[in-house]
Amino acid sequence: MIDNLIFRKANDDDIEFVIEAIIESEKSGSDMVSSCKIFNFTENEFKNILKEILLQDIPNYDYYLSGFLIAEFNGEKIGTVGSWLEAADGTASGMVKATVLFQYLGAAKFKEINKNTKVIKGLTLNREPGNLQLEHGYTKEKFRRQGIFTNVIKRNIKENLQHHNFSKVQGILFNENYKSFKAHLKLGYNVIEEKKVEDPEILKYFPYNSKVLMELSEENFQNF
Amino acid sequence: MNNLDKLKKAFNEALEIPLEKINDELSYGTENWDSVAHLALVASIEIEFDIMLTSNDVIDMSSFKKAKEILEKYDIHF
Numbered sequence: 001m002i003d004n005l006i007f008r009k010a011n012d013d014d015i016e017f018v019i020e021a022i023i024e025s026e027k028s029g030s031d032m033v034s035s036c037k038i039f040n041f042t043e044n045e046f047k048n049i050l051k052e053i054l055l056q057d058i059p060n061y062d063y064y065l066s067g068f069l070i071a072e073f074n075g076e077k078i079g080t081v082g083s084w085l086e087a088a089d090g091t092a093s094g095m096v097k098a099t100v101l102f103q104y105l106g107a108a109k110f111k112e113i114n115k116n117t118k119v120i121k122g123l124t125l126n127r128e129p130g131n132l133q134l135e136h137g138y139t140k141e142k143f144r145r146q147g148i149f150t151n152v153i154k155r156n157i158k159e160n161l162q163h164h165n166f167s168k169v170q171g172i173l174f175n176e177n178y179k180s181f182k183a184h185l186k187l188g189y190n191v192i193e194e195k196k197v198e199d200p201e202i203l204k205y206f207p208y209n210s211k212v213l214m215e216l217s218e219e220n221f222q223n224f
Numbered sequence: 225m226n227n228l229d230k231l232k233k234a235f236n237e238a239l240e241i242p243l244e245k246i247n248d249e250l251s252y253g254t255e256n257w258d259s260v261a262h263l264a265l266v267a268s269i270e271i272e273f274d275i276m277l278t279s280n281d282v283i284d285m286s287s288f289k290k291a292k293e294i295l296e297k298y299d300i301h302f
Contacts, residue, residue: 038260092253093259095252095259095283096283098262
């Protein structure tokens with residue numbers, strides 16, 4: 001167990017590490033990056049788009065750079081998790097994300113997605129406005145199984161509690177990503193809703209065919 | 225086909241919502257209307273009405289009713 005971690009808010013110098021976290025989070029233990037499949041671009045193209053988007057530091061959705069908390073050990077970035085308060089300004093995070101992608105993908109690119117969306121929509125889960133969302137949790141491989149993920153989640157919640165009022169912490173993940181799913185359960189998260197798509201076409205866009213909305217209640221996180 | 229039918233068709237194709245369920249109360253977050261579906265909807269509307277929406281339009285288009293209001297700016301009346 002590593003206990004002398006340093007935690008700090010992400011900045012422009014952390015963008016490459018945050019991109020690594022987002023990509024690995026999308027892969028969820030597989031080799032597939034869902035965004036690349038949905039929008040039909042390469043992993044490198046996706047990384048370049050993410051870099052431009054993260055530099056803008058737009059709040060209230062999952063590509064909000066300042067929402068990421070970085071865990072460092074001996075000067076090395078070893079873990080992170082992103083955060084935002086859902087619909088803090090009244091606009092759902094999905095709307096913010098769609099608008100940002102609209103700006104960066106370009107009209108020609110995003111018109112291609114129309115034919116890809118029919119099966120994808122079956123895995124849609126909605127977040128609850130006013131509550132903290134944690135996404136893209138990531139620990140460098142050689143530091144796993146040492147409590148880093150748990151620590152960075154707890155610390156991110158604590159940091160957010162200093163600035164916001166919320167009664168729940170939520171996250172959406174693939175429940176077949178067993179390591180992540182079990183880590184959430186261990187923290188006290190509960191499954192609130194599950195979506196599953198039986199059409200095998202879904203596996204062209206996502207590594208697994210089911211997703212869950214998980215929730216941590218106030219009584220679970222107030223003693224973190 | 226009038227403009228209202230064209231807009232309903234765009235919603236129907238992008239969100240796969242039955243035409244009879246498309247009304248002013250339909251809003252983001254219901255009936256599988258998520259971020260990817262929202263982009264599909266924007267694409268459908270641009271194709272259906274042959275217009276180019278702005279980023280402000282995209283983020284403001286949070287319901288069927290709002291979509292009608294936004295299209296009024298492009299001289300598309302309902």
